[in-house]
Amino acid sequence: MGHPAEAVRLTQELLRFNTINPPGAEEPCARHLGGLLEAAGYRVRYHGIGTGRANLIATIGGSDAKKPIVFTGHIDIVPLGAAPWTRDPFAGETDAGRMYGRGSSDMKSGVGAFVTAAIALAPHLARTPGVALVITAGEETGCQGAFELVRDKALLEAAGAMVVAEPSGNYPFIGHKGAFWLHAKTHGVTAHGSMPEKGVNAVFKAAKAVNVLEQFRFDNPPHAMMGQGTLNLGTMHGGLNINSVPDEAVMGLDIRTVPTQTHAHIRDQLVHALGPEVELHTLLDVQSVYTDPQHEWVQSVFDVMQPHLGARPEPRAATYFTDAAVLKPALGEPPTIILGPGEAQMAHQTDEYCRTDRVEQCTDAFIEIMRRWTGA
Numbered sequence: 001m002g003h004p005a006e007a008v009r010l011t012q013e014l015l016r017f018n019t020i021n022p023p024g025a026e027e028p029c030a031r032h033l034g035g036l037l038e039a040a041g042y043r044v045r046y047h048g049i050g051t052g053r054a055n056l057i058a059t060i061g062g063s064d065a066k067k068p069i070v071f072t073g074h075i076d077i078v079p080l081g082a083a084p085w086t087r088d089p090f091a092g093e094t095d096a097g098r099m100y101g102r103g104s105s106d107m108k109s110g111v112g113a114f115v116t117a118a119i120a121l122a123p124h125l126a127r128t129p130g131v132a133l134v135i136t137a138g139e140e141t142g143c144q145g146a147f148e149l150v151r152d153k154a155l156l157e158a159a160g161a162m163v164v165a166e167p168s169g170n171y172p173f174i175g176h177k178g179a180f181w182l183h184a185k186t187h188g189v190t191a192h193g194s195m196p197e198k199g200v201n202a203v204f205k206a207a208k209a210v211n212v213l214e215q216f217r218f219d220n221p222p223h224a225m226m227g228q229g230t231l232n233l234g235t236m237h238g239g240l241n242i243n244s245v246p247d248e249a250v251m252g253l254d255i256r257t258v259p260t261q262t263h264a265h266i267r268d269q270l271v272h273a274l275g276p277e278v279e280l281h282t283l284l285d286v287q288s289v290y291t292d293p294q295h296e297w298v299q300s301v302f303d304v305m306q307p308h309l310g311a312r313p314e315p316r317a318a319t320y321f322t323d324a325a326v327l328k329p330a331l332g333e334p335p336t337i338i339l340g341p342g343e344a345q346m347a348h349q350t351d352e353y354c355r356t357d358r359v360e361q362c363t364d365a366f367i368e369i370m371r372r373w374t375g376a
Contacts, residue, residue: 003120004116004359004360004361004363004364005360006116006363007109007112007113007115007116007117007359007360007362007363008094008099008112008356008359008360010036010112010115010116011092011099011104011108011109011111011112011113011354011359012092012094012099012101013032013092013112014029014032014033014075014103014108014111014112015089015090015091015092015099015101015102015103015104015108016090016091016092017029017032017075017090018090019075019076019077019103019137020076020077020078020079020080020102021076021077021078021137021138021140021141022141023052023053024050024052024053024076024137024138025052025053026052026053026054026075026076026137026138026145027046027048027052027053027054027137028052029075030046030054030055030056030075030135030137031046031054031056033056033058033075033111033115033135034046034056034058036115036119037058037115037118037119037133038058040118040119040122041060041122041123041125041126042058042059042060042118042122042133043058043059043060044056044057044058045057045058045155047148047149047152047155049137049138049144049145049148049149053137053138053145054137055134055135055136055137055145055146055148055149056133056134056135057132057133057134057135057149057155057156058118058132058133058135059130059131059132059133060118060122060125060126060130060131061125061126061127061128061129061130061131061374062129062130063127063128063129063130065129066129066160067129067157067158067159067160067332067334068129068130068131068132068157068159068160068374069129069130069131069132069159069160069161069162069163069369069370069373069374070131070132070133070134070159070161070162070163070327070331070334071114071117071118071131071132071133071134071162071163071165071366071370072133072134072135072136072162072163072164072165072323072324072327073107073110073111073114073135073136073164073165073166073340074107074111074135074136074137074138074139074140074145074323075103075108075111075135075136075137076136076137076138076139076140076141076145077102077103077106077108077140078102078106078140078348080102080350081348081350083350084350085350085351086351087100087101087351087353088100088101089101089102089352090102092104094356097355097356097357098353098354098355098356099353099354099355099356099359100351100352100353101352101353102352103352104342104346104352104353104354105167105342105343105344105346105347105352105353105354106166106167106342106346106347106348106352107165107166107167107340107342109167109340109341109342109354109358109359109362110165110166110167110340110341110342110362111135111165112359113165113340113341113359113362113363113366114133114163114165114363114366115133116363116366117363117366117367117370118131118133118366118370120367121367121370121371121374121376124374124376125374125376128374128375128376129160129373129374129375130374131370131373131374132157132159134149134156134323134327136149136323139322139323142181142283142284142286143286143321143323143325143326145323146323146326146327147326149326149327149330150326150327150329150330153330156327156330156331157331158331158332158334159331159332159334160334160373161297161334161335161336161337161373162324162327162328162331162334162335162336162337163301163336163337163338163339163366163369164322164323164324164336164337164338164339164340165339165340165341165362165366166318166320166322166338166340166342166344167340167341167342167343167344167346167347167354168318168338168339168340168342168344169341169342169343169344169358170305170308170309170339170340170341170358170361170362170365171305171309171313171316171339172298172301172302172305172313172337172338172339173316173317173318173337173338173339174225174290174291174292174293174298174315174316174317174336174337174338175225175226175259175288175289175290175291175317175318175336175338176288176289176317176318176319176320176321176322176324176325176338177226177229177256177257177258177288177317177319177321178256178257178258178261178263178286178287178288178289178321178325179254179255179256179257179284179285179286179321179325180255180256180257180263180266180267180282180284180285180286181252181253181254181255181282181283181284181285182252182253182255182267182270182280182281182282182283183250183251183252183253183280183281183283184206184209184213184250184251184252184253184270184274184278184279184280184281185248185249185250185251185278185279185280185281186202186203186205186206186209186238186248186249186277186278186279187202187205187247187248187279188200188201188202188203188204188205188245188246188247188248188249189245189247190244190245190246190247191244191245192243192244192245193242193243193244193245194243196245198245199245199247200245200247201245201246202238202239202246202247202248202249203238203239203246203249205249205277205278206236206238206249206251208277209251209274209277209278210233210236210251212273212274213231213233213251213253213274214233216231216269216270216273218231218261218266218269219269220258220260220261220265221260222258222260223258223259223260223290225290225315225316225317226258226259226288226290226317227258228258229255229256229257229258229261229266230255230256231253231254231255232253232254232255233251233252233253234252234253234254235250235251235252236249236250236251236252237249237250238250252283257287257288258288259288259290261288263285263287267280267282286321286325286326287325287329288325289321289322289324289325289328289336289338290317291335291336291337292335293315295335297335297373298335298337300369300372301337301339301369304365304368304369304372305339305365308361308364308365318338318344319344320344320347322338324336324338339362339365340362341354341355341358341359341361341362342354342358343355343358
């Protein structure tokens with residue numbers, strides 16, 4: 001394995017594993033990849049996160065002079081959705097330069113590309129700073145696998161740089177916003193609907209909170225590239241039946257944050273604005289990711305990608321969040337690039353596909369990025 005076309009074939013193999021999350025069932029897919037990497041000379045470890053579920057860590061080389069470069073990606077996929085597919089979502093079918101299947105863009109093509117690149121360079125990596133691959137389960141449900149992985153500090157060593165192979169259409173992104181998801185709850189006292197004066201209506205309290213949230217503004221300066229954070233009220237539920245006074249209401253807040261914000265400060269702001277009638281419960285807390293575009297390694301990646309893109313990349317950020325939010329602090333805050341062959345707009349879509357030429361192009365780029373880092 002090593003020719004870029006092999007990355008397409010490997011991606012097809014990965015698509016045939018049904019790793020819809022929930023329940024995940026990523027372990028057979030992880031072990032398939034682990035077998036290929038072990039045969040190529042990698043040291044392979046599996047990290048279980050539940051029945052039939054596992055993260056995979058594969059390493060090769062290593063030296064005291066320079067830290068290894070890490071490539072990471074997840075192998076769980078989202079459900080198919082209610083709309084019928086016109087292609088088999090688990091066949092890896094190709095047609096007119098497109099490879100179809102759930103996870104083709106998000107993000108088994110990215111994993112297929114960096115695993116193929118890593119195997120191609122394996123014979124030359126023994127006495128170099130080395131390459132580490134971190135392949136996670138459970139990313140689609142809030143970076144579950146990555147969170148479980150970093151709790152076991154013996155599994156991860158510091159990295160010199162990191163590439164996250166999420167779908168970017170082969171455009172290198174230097175960061176992404178964070179995600180801070182909260183449930184905002186109000187409580188009341190239930191009573192019969194014919195005697196509302198006997199109760200306390202939690203929905204009325206929530207309605208007042210909604211007005212506050214609509215007017216809420218962050219007090220941090222905008223980030224030079226990512227702009228300002230955002231707050232969306234995504235869900236609202238209150239009451240169990242029409243003829244009772246509701247004693248609980250729950251609002252779902254989706255806050256996307258930029259590097260000039262901290263989640264602790266945002267929470268303090270919200271507590272002050274909403275007052276004591278509203279309880280906040282954290283559902284997801286992943287910080288934003290950002291690397292200075294002038295960093296020497298970032299510029300080296302831009303050098304690699306320029307001929308593939310036809311123009312020099314400009315600093316951009318991804319719209320989604322990634323496992324990098326969890327892994328980057330655990331790996332010692334290495335400079336991080338998000339770069340993968342998938343099409344971001346195809347993520348989670350019916351009849352999801354990726355372009356096969358992008359997979360081959362990305363594999364070439366990953367080989368060169370690894371080669372430049374390791375000197376292989």
